[in-house]
Amino acid sequence: MPEATLMTSAILRTSTAARPYRDSTPLTLERLPVPVPRAGEVLVKIERASLCHSDLSVINGSRIRPLPMALGHEASGTVAAVGPSVDGVKSGDRVVLVFVPMCGQCRACTSGRPALCHRGAEANGSGDLLHGGAVLRTSSGERVNHHLGVSAFSEYAVVARESVVVVDDEVPLDVAAMFGCAALTGIGAVVHSANVTEGQSVIVFGLGAVGLAAVMGAAQIAGTTVIAIDPLPEKQALALHCGAHFAGSPSEAADLVAAHAGDGVDVAIEAVGSAKVMESCLELLTRGGALVSVGLPHPDQLLSVQALQFAGTGKRLVGSYMGDADPARDIPAYIKLWREGRLPIELLHTDTRPIAEINESLDALSDGRVVRRLFTFDAV
Numbered sequence: 001m002p003e004a005t006l007m008t009s010a011i012l013r014t015s016t017a018a019r020p021y022r023d024s025t026p027l028t029l030e031r032l033p034v035p036v037p038r039a040g041e042v043l044v045k046i047e048r049a050s051l052c053h054s055d056l057s058v059i060n061g062s063r064i065r066p067l068p069m070a071l072g073h074e075a076s077g078t079v080a081a082v083g084p085s086v087d088g089v090k091s092g093d094r095v096v097l098v099f100v101p102m103c104g105q106c107r108a109c110t111s112g113r114p115a116l117c118h119r120g121a122e123a124n125g126s127g128d129l130l131h132g133g134a135v136l137r138t139s140s141g142e143r144v145n146h147h148l149g150v151s152a153f154s155e156y157a158v159v160a161r162e163s164v165v166v167v168d169d170e171v172p173l174d175v176a177a178m179f180g181c182a183a184l185t186g187i188g189a190v191v192h193s194a195n196v197t198e199g200q201s202v203i204v205f206g207l208g209a210v211g212l213a214a215v216m217g218a219a220q221i222a223g224t225t226v227i228a229i230d231p232l233p234e235k236q237a238l239a240l241h242c243g244a245h246f247a248g249s250p251s252e253a254a255d256l257v258a259a260h261a262g263d264g265v266d267v268a269i270e271a272v273g274s275a276k277v278m279e280s281c282l283e284l285l286t287r288g289g290a291l292v293s294v295g296l297p298h299p300d301q302l303l304s305v306q307a308l309q310f311a312g313t314g315k316r317l318v319g320s321y322m323g324d325a326d327p328a329r330d331i332p333a334y335i336k337l338w339r340e341g342r343l344p345i346e347l348l349h350t351d352t353r354p355i356a357e358i359n360e361s362l363d364a365l366s367d368g369r370v371v372r373r374l375f376t377f378d379a380v
């Protein structure tokens with residue numbers, strides 16, 4: 001167990017804060033008691049925690065979560081203590097945090113789709129941990145909800161054993177963190193949800209970390225044609241570094257497809273979170289092509305598309321949550337590809353800042369000025 005009894009944690013108490021977040025400061029750094037792991041749980045010292053669009057979705061109310069909540073879900077850490085009945089992980093292990101705790105017993109888990117774990121989704125929705133209620137409390141005893149079973153913007157996190165994957169010590173902490181959400185979600189959308197095969201054409205809309213990871217996932221498959229789309233020229237340039245063969249703005253997408261993918265792409269990955277973009281993606285598919293929905297549109301958004309095209313041309317609309325991943329299988333596999341130079345995940349890392357800069361960083365992510373900003377607690 002750590003010697004400290006209090007820890008710093010970034011807490012969200014309202015989802016109505018206005019931009020700029022630098023001024024409205026939706027996240028407050030509070031001092032909470034370090035929680036104690038129960039049966040089946042581990043205490044992790046968070047080493048690096050990244051800011052992801054899914055955090056912004058909670059802050060702006062697109063994803064309704066119980067408040068107050070200790071935010072953050074993409075991170076790497078070191079195991080500081082383990083509770084009773086924990087196998088396969090010990091103090092000192094380097095771990096990647098995973099934002100769906102998988103029970104291993106429900107219909108989704110036993111049918112090979114653990115990313116859709118029923119019990120994990122239930123716990124995440126209620127702000128609880130997989131093996132019981134919340135363990136986070138303020139010093140006055142007020143319950144604090146867990147974010148996706150992780151709550152990574154904290155010096156320490158108690159999480160279910162199922163929320164960590166042990167990785168080798170030589171994987172850098174910055175890189176390791178990004179395997180937990182961006183890599184699982186983006187690469188998995190390509191290799192699992194879309195099942196992209198050799199020689200297929202893939203277009204990716206939205207070049208945040210998840211979209212760029214999708215670009216990497218598609219580019220490492222032999223013979224693919226990968227087109228990357230984003231309004232920001234610097235994101236287009238980064239996509240080319242990540243392995244895209246062509247990049248452009250949304251207004252150039254149709255011409256790029258016509259020039260490089262014949263009558264349409266085999267797969268479109270929508271990583272923006274916009275119903276309008278999803279509609280335009282369907283227009284770019286060849287017969288039998290698949291639109292994979294990865295981004296998180298606001299719940300009020302509705303799709304308006306020609307219904308005939310699905311039966312008439314065999315097009316498919318595929319939802320992809322956490323890249324249909326099995327983290328215990330996929331994170332080691334992706335790290336192997338990273339070691340071989342085939343998945344340059346480190347290109348997603350913009351910079352590393354102290355956690356005190358988290359609110360202004362929300363603006364930076366919203367504006368597209370950073371891809372992955374990682375936080376440390378060293379300077380706290």
Ligand SMILES: [Zn+2]
Nearest residue numbers: 052054074181
């Ligand atoms: Zn995320």
Ligand SMILES: [Zn+2]
Nearest residue numbers: 103106109117
């Ligand atoms: Zn399950």
